[in-house]
Amino acid sequence: MKRRRFEEILDECISAYLSGRRSVEHSLSLYPSIARELEPLLRAAADTADTLQALHTPPLVQERIRQRILRAANERAAARALTRGIDGFADPPATRSYWLVALPAIAAVTAAFVLIGMLFLRDSSSDSSGGPATVAVIERTRFASDLGDARRQLDVLRDKAARGQEVTAADLEALLGATLRLGQNAEPEQLPATDQARVESMIEQQFVLLDQLSGETEDAEGIEDAVAATVSVAAVFGVAVPGSSPGTTPSPAATSGAGESPRATSPATPAASPSMTAAPLPAP
Amino acid sequence: MSPNSNALEERSIVDAARAGDQAALSELYTLYFPRVYRYILARTGNTYDAEDLAEEVFMKVLEAIDRFQWREAPFSAWLFRIAHNALISQRRKDGVRGRSGPLSDGIALDSQSPDDMVANRLALNEIMDAAQNLPDAQRQVITLRFAAGLSVAETARAMNKGEGNVKVIQHKAIAKLRETVRSKAKAREEEKV
Numbered sequence: 001m002k003r004r005r006f007e008e009i010l011d012e013c014i015s016a017y018l019s020g021r022r023s024v025e026h027s028l029s030l031y032p033s034i035a036r037e038l039e040p041l042l043r044a045a046a047d048t049a050d051t052l053q054a055l056h057t058p059p060l061v062q063e064r065i066r067q068r069i070l071r072a073a074n075e076r077a078a079a080r081a082l083t084r085g086i087d088g089f090a091d092p093p094a095t096r097s098y099w100l101v102a103l104p105a106i107a108a109v110t111a112a113f114v115l116i117g118m119l120f121l122r123d124s125s126s127d128s129s130g131g132p133a134t135v136a137v138i139e140r141t142r143f144a145s146d147l148g149d150a151r152r153q154l155d156v157l158r159d160k161a162a163r164g165q166e167v168t169a170a171d172l173e174a175l176l177g178a179t180l181r182l183g184q185n186a187e188p189e190q191l192p193a194t195d196q197a198r199v200e201s202m203i204e205q206q207f208v209l210l211d212q213l214s215g216e217t218e219d220a221e222g223i224e225d226a227v228a229a230t231v232s233v234a235a236v237f238g239v240a241v242p243g244s245s246p247g248t249t250p251s252p253a254a255t256s257g258a259g260e261s262p263r264a265t266s267p268a269t270p271a272a273s274p275s276m277t278a279a280p281l282p283a284p
Numbered sequence: 285m286s287p288n289s290n291a292l293e294e295r296s297i298v299d300a301a302r303a304g305d306q307a308a309l310s311e312l313y314t315l316y317f318p319r320v321y322r323y324i325l326a327r328t329g330n331t332y333d334a335e336d337l338a339e340e341v342f343m344k345v346l347e348a349i350d351r352f353q354w355r356e357a358p359f360s361a362w363l364f365r366i367a368h369n370a371l372i373s374q375r376r377k378d379g380v381r382g383r384s385g386p387l388s389d390g391i392a393l394d395s396q397s398p399d400d401m402v403a404n405r406l407a408l409n410e411i412m413d414a415a416q417n418l419p420d421a422q423r424q425v426i427t428l429r430f431a432a433g434l435s436v437a438e439t440a441r442a443m444n445k446g447e448g449n450v451k452v453i454q455h456k457a458i459a460k461l462r463e464t465v466r467s468k469a470k471a472r473e474e475e476k477v
Contacts, residue, residue, distance in 0.1 A: 007451040011436055014454070018433065041455070044462035045430070051407045052326050052431040054394045057318040065339045066313050073306050073346055080304075144307035152314055195300075195307055201293055 010038060014045045020162075066148065082112050143186055147198065150178040154206055157213070167213055172222035176229045179206070183233035196237065203239045206230050211242075298359045302349050309349075313342060316360075319432045320367050326431040327371055327423065329412050337374055341367045360434055361441035368424065368442070414464035422457035425450055 013027035024042050028035045083105070153175040160167050188196070207230060214223045234241050294315070300308035320341055325334040344366050352362055394404075415423050421443070428439045436454075440447045 007455045011451045041458050045458050049430040055322045056394045057321045069342050148310035
């Protein structure tokens, strides 16, 4: 019984350390009666966690594998679209013989290919940029990639901030570029609600982070640029900017002058400034 | 953001990825790749294996995500079960238990300075060596909790065990890890003398 209680306390202290809520010392001060027994284990756990958490994921490796996964997802989606509704592909009945299922399916896939080929040829003859479905898939993939990039840059900065590491001008520039690309390539009116929610969540977290960094980083200009880009993208997606009056979503046309740079129109700290204005998106 | 809103956000991302949304899939990848990679690297000690297996894990996630059910386990537990199975199958293929050679030189560590880098590297060597002596369940708890950052509840679901059981395993693993590291350090001191 006593042993079980000790394990509960040890785990409680480890969880508090892992989530950054308490230091080892703080935990020990909470349990003075068992501190002698607890201390060596808690320190060993903290050392192990610190060491394993320092294992670094190479960004290039991460990106290369991401591209492969997304390509595979694309291929699966295309294959699924081709075979949708074809008996034998979605749910192969175990009792049927292979050929009873496969022959009609092969015929249907061949017919689908022929049909798609004909549609493609018709689209190509009238519009050299490809059919609307092709364009939609390309735009969707590009948006996914842009959102992933922006999210990744944000995560890099959040991670650095959480670890107390220095956020460099290059980090801020990367965040700025990814944010601007997201705003420039997107077509918000065609965005599904789930994507819109993700963009909103990302923008909200970005404002919080930049606000936090504005008090810690010396590169005030870099922060200003990043804030301005975030405000601009918030305007593109119709996301309310923290500090602006409720219901007044910034719009580039309404709030910014043509040709003004983001730096000229944006304040350094998002949360503290009620008058954030959106600037037109410059090239990243 | 509170843990609840994080969980809600994760749920909406997972649901969108299940419905075939590639932006959601990409975001899930961003959220989980570093944790899966760290988990596998901490188990194998080899960056090449970690890269290959992490990719294999996410390919399997892609194949199986539309069969994922929330009522069975949290997403993280489901994902790390796949990672664990990939490790076991790799180990069977290799015909060895755990790391077959020394710690791969290519392992990168987040460090503030060169001194930190050396210290972290030594610490990692010690921990990985000591972890070799742990029973598999103890190694799994240590890597899931400390490398992948899973909670006890998630670890328990990933390992198909009770939370109380995981806490007991965790306690034993830390005690044994500490003892091994200390006895190796002592042996090194005696050798020097």
